[in-house]
Structures are given as structure tokens and as C-alpha cells.
Amino acid sequence: MTTSRSPLAGRLVVNAVLGLMALYTLIPLWWLFVSASKGEGYLYRGNPLWFSHFDLGANIGRVFTFQDGIFSSWLVNSALYSLVGAAVSTLLSVMAGYALAKYRFRGRESVFNVILASVLIPAPLFALPLFLMLAELHLTDTYWAVLIPSFVSPFGVYLSRVYASSSVPDELLEAARIDGAGEQRTFFRIALPVMTPALVTIFLFQFVSVWNNYLLPALLLNDASKLPVTVGLVQWRSEFANGVSPMLPIVGAFVSLVPLLVAFVALQRFWRTGLTAGAVK
Template sequence: MTRTSPGATGTRGGAGLTSRAGVNAVLLLFALYTLIPPWWLLVTATKNKGHLFTTNGLWFSHFDLWTNVKDVFHQDDGIFLRWMGNSFLYAATGAAVSTAISAMAGHALAKFAFRGRDLVFNVILGAVLVPASMFALPLYLMFSATGLVNSYWAVLLPSVVSPFGVYLSRVYAAAAVPDELLEAGRVDGATEARIFWRLAAPAMSPALVTVFLFQFVGSWNNYLLPVLMLSDDRLQPVTVGLANWRAEFNNGVPYNVTITGAALSLIPLLIAFLSLQRFWRSGLTAGSVK
């Protein structure tokens, strides 16, 4: 029997502690990198314009949040509220339609055998690898030819297509929707549409929530497409509107108004994540007992 000397054991133990400390240090740096910008935004949104640059940027001083919020909603005749409504329209409608299309396409690719299925899936997989910004100019030329530029449709229509959503739905449907469940529905005389909506879609809910949130966040934060497609200020989402306010700093738009508006624009994203995370938990629990 081979014996291990106490010194060797101590060396391995020390190396393990050093490795663990290094991993924890890297994780701490990533956590700080992630948390410092929203913390700075929150702190800065509570200060008036007289104390933005004269106080500690990472700590509260001269709390004036409610005045800043009131100024945001009064700036330019209250257009911020319209920008928020436009962003919610683009993000929520686009994400909902995109999720439904992705779910149906992914289910069809996973559960139906037809000629060219692998080719279709490979094309979709290739589209996932193409940056969204590469589609901006072709979309502008196409919408310009059809008269959709400077309208809600110019931003809304591109947001309903999600190659990543189709890919994720296809992978999840293949793993989470048993063929026996679908066959049982057909034996009972249910139509394919009813089988999908009543049996397959609930089983795919964790993936569909992921697709919805990805699309919602992507549409909410979208800047390039709206600024390219829309010239009417009243059609702009909040991302473009805040950027315009920042550019007009020297023309009368206070910096604290722009910062507070940016902080307020994060609230719908937080609500979406907090309200939908239970579907992720239920999906993880379901997968652990299968």
C-alpha cells in the first residue's frame, strides 16, 4: 500500500486553498464590474445638478430623487412617458409574437419529419451567428421601398424574428416534450394545434420564458434600428430619446434629468425578470425529477 507523506498532503491542501482564493477573487472582480455601473446610476439619480460632480459619485449626498423624477416627466412636455410607452410596445409585442413563432417553429423542427428539415435548421443556426447590426441596412432599404420607414412597423416587424429563439425552442422541445405525450393526444382525437398549445407549450415554458426575456431585453435596449428607421421624435423608444437628451446637454436638458430617466427606464426590465423567474425555477425542478 502506498503511503502519502503529511508534507505532500499539506502541499495539495495549500494549493487547493490558493486556487479557491484565486477563483473567488476573479468572481468578486466580475461581481464588482457588474454591480458598480447600476449602483452609480442609482446614486447619481438621487442628486440634483448642483451636486452631480462635486460629491462622491458612488455614495448618496443631498437626496433629491423625487424632484429629478418630476423634472423627467415634465421635460419637453412630458415626452419621456411616450418614449417609455413606445419601448414597451416594441419590446412586449415583439417579444410575445417572437416567442409564439419560435415555439411553433421549434416544435415543428423537433417533432415532425419532413424533407429539408436539417437544411432549415442549419440555416437558422447560421442566422444565429450573424450580428443583428448586419441586418440594419438591408432592413432599411427594404422598408424604404415598401414605405414603412418612420412608422411603428419599421421597429416592430424585425423584433418578431428570433433565430436564437427558434434554435432554443427546437432543442428544448426535443428534450422536454415526450413523443408518447403527443401520441396520446392524437389518440384522444386532438388536433395538432390543440396538442401544441395544451401539451407541448406548457412543457416548453422555461425555454419560452427565456426566449421572451431575451427578445424583450434586446428590443428594449435596441438603439441602432430605431435611430436608423425613425425620424419622428414621438415614435422613438426611450433608448434613442435619452441619447438625444444627452446630446442636448448644452441646449438646456440637465444632465441629472438624463441620468434619472436612464434609471427609470430599467424598472420594466427588473419587473419582467422578477415576475418571470418562477418559471425558470419550475423548469429546473421538473427536469430534476424526470
């Protein structure tokens, strides 16, 4: 009797912990949605977790028209930084991970260990060195100041190597070479399609990372027309004393989450597959 109750109790504890984690994740999102939907002047009235004077459409309209519609420019900038940065980073990561997994050369493990160590270094520690380097190159306050650092993803290289090692058979590559395919054609025609789940996973992680990046753009950009949405919303938050409504950054934050939710929903199937491959290896 005790034995049969033990697994049941364990499942109940696990489900309770997972439920608390889900609430911890979803309650802030729910609060953001509810707050963004409230009419002007009703943000701090009534239940903070329930609707009051629903006016979401008008709030979104005010966000997109405030300050000559600069919020639209911030969204476009974030999309540019995230899409271009994630695409280039994904390609470079997959190429590097494939080379580390399938080619034998002196210093291969040392290179991989350096890349692996860089994964463990917090990203804010790179901000000041990157600022100094880009300032010497006269690239500050340009689009390249945000794009160039986003082209590098140590985690993407790590995941690519793990996935290439487990999912791209050496026999398949040898067969392609015997048939006369060069290394470039073998990679793009044979290996790359097999590594599609890894590509999507790396792209999604890098897209979210660049979209949510705040510190580096805040350090490197001064022109308001080049700011991403994260930095722009913080500027609105700091201008409450200048007549900026607290509703604007809240509604703006809600709108800025929509592209991330769409990306997760659209790429969820590939994302789970890529993560599972890395975990098994």
C-alpha cells in the same frame, strides 16, 4: 497536505473572479442610482459613488415633465415595442422550434443550420438591409418599422428546438393523437404547457433585446412621439448645448432600468429553468 490545499485555493480563485465580475456589473448600476439621486448642480461634486444632496423624487418629476412629458411617451413606446415584439416572437419561435424538433421533413437540418448561422451574425449587420426593405414597403417612421424586425428571434427558435427535443416526449404526443387530438390541439394543449420555461426565457431575452435596441429605431424613426426611450435619451444627451441638463438623461436611464429589473425578478425562476434545459442538451 498539498492535495487538501489545492481545492481550497481553486475555490478562492473562482470566488475572487466571480466577485470581480459582480463588482464590474454592479458598480455602473450603483453609480447610475447615486448620480440620479443627486440634486441639480451636484452631479460632479463630491464622491461619485456616494450620495450627495439626495433629491431623487424631484429629479424623476423633472424628467416626466420636461418637453411636455415626452419621456412618458418614450416609455410607453418602449413597452409597446418590447411586449408585443417579445410576445409574437416567443410564439413564432416556439412553433418553429417545435416543428423542427418533432416533425421529419426534407431540408429540416438545412433550415436549422441557416437559423443557427444567423444567431452568429451580429445584429447591427441586419440594420441596413432592414432599413432598405422597410423603406421600399413605405413602413419607415411607423410603429411597424420597429415591431416587424422584433418578431424574429433565431436564438429563440434554437432554444425552442433544444427544449422541445429534451422535454416533450414523443410518446406523449402520440398518445394525444391516438385520442383524436389534431396537430394544433396537440401543440397548444400538450406541448406548449410543457415548454413554459422555454417560453418565459425566450420572452425575457427578446423583451430585453427590444427594450435596449437603439440602432434600428434610430435609423427608421424620425417622429419624436414614436421613439423608444433608448433613442430619446440619446437625443437629450446630444442637446446639452441647447440647455438640456445632464441630469435628465441620467435620471431617465435610471427610470428606464426599472421595468427590466422587475421583469428579471418576476421571471427569474422560469428563466433559470429554461437556460438549464438548454445547457444540459
